[in-house]
Amino acid sequence: MxxxxxxxxxxxxxxxxxxxxxxxxxxxxxxxxxxxxxxxxxxxxxxxxxxxxxxxxxxxxxxxxxxTADALERLAAADALRDTPALPADAGPDALLEARRAIEPEIAALAAARGAGEDPDVAALLDEMARSADPRDPEQRRRWSDADRAFHRQLAVVTGNPVLIAVAEHLASLMDQPLWQQLRDESIAVPGRTTLQLAEHRLIAAAIADGDAAAARQHTIQHIDRARRFMALD
The missing domain is CATH 1.10.10.10 (Winged helix-like DNA-binding domain superfamily/Winged helix DNA-binding domain)
Known part of the structure; x- marks a missing residue:
């Protein structure tokens, strides 16, 4: 239910x-x-x-x-993705991180290459992460997790590619699975980790705003690799 x-x-x-x-x-x-x-x-x-x-x-x-102004277009893209039988409705954290490492660095690089400059929604999500960076508070950890997922999904929006937006939405939905949320909460409950990850998000956002595709790609790779270590999946 x-x-x-x-x-x-x-x-x-x-x-x-x-x-x-x-x-x-x-x-x-x-x-x-x-x-x-x-x-x-x-x-x-x-x-x-x-x-x-x-x-x-x-x-x-x-x-x-x-x-949002493009809410109907996003619903249509999500509907098309959901109708594709090859995509799983569930996935383990290991498989999800492997997929994210293959896809998200290229999304970040393309977002930078599009030369869109600073995205106000990305900036707002960074601010939300900064406001919810206390790992001792369960409510702040939940808000952090929500903003984190929305941040990576928003980078796909910056690319303007509806296929990548749909893929990013599917990845975000997989990060709503109970096991992922449990491991994620445990990984950011360690003091100092949200501060470090916020800095990594800011580096990714800055590289995209500067139009530096190579830096955006590399910072995203480092961020996902660190998240994997934090979640003890290596």
Missing amino acids: RQRYEQIADRLVDDLRRGVLRPGQRLPGERDLAAQLGVGRASVREALGALAIRGIVETRPGAGSFV
Whole structure:
């Protein structure tokens, strides 16, 4: 049975598909949305976080949560990817990291080569990681993990390639598996590790903003290799 937050996310996606919600539209606040749906605010918050990872919702500090401008295109890309039988619905952490190491450095390099400069969504996710870098707090670890997944997915968005966006969304969904989350939480619970990984994310983002494809690729490789060591998969 799907969890409550997943049911809420499904409801919002269905509203978007039916035109009840529109790209660019501001969503009601958490309290109002919870009242409308007859659920708790915590479930609404989790649902919005899950949709943010998929690139369907974005949160603007001080302004609220909005449907992204290209939400329908992202849903279409995800639908096409989901209809491809060769892609797994689940995967072990080892296989997932192996796939990420093969794919994500090239996504970062292409994002840099596109010469888009600094991406405001990438910058916002870095800020969110900085605000949730206390490994002692379970809620901050959850927020960190969500921002981490969204960061890597956003790099695919910067490439402008819908196939890579769909692949990145699938990788992000695999990082929502319970075993991955357990290993991830344990790996970043060690003091100092979130600080180090934040620095690595900033190096990747800076290389992309500078248009340095080689540096973006290398920093991403180093980041994934370190994550693998932190998760004790070597």
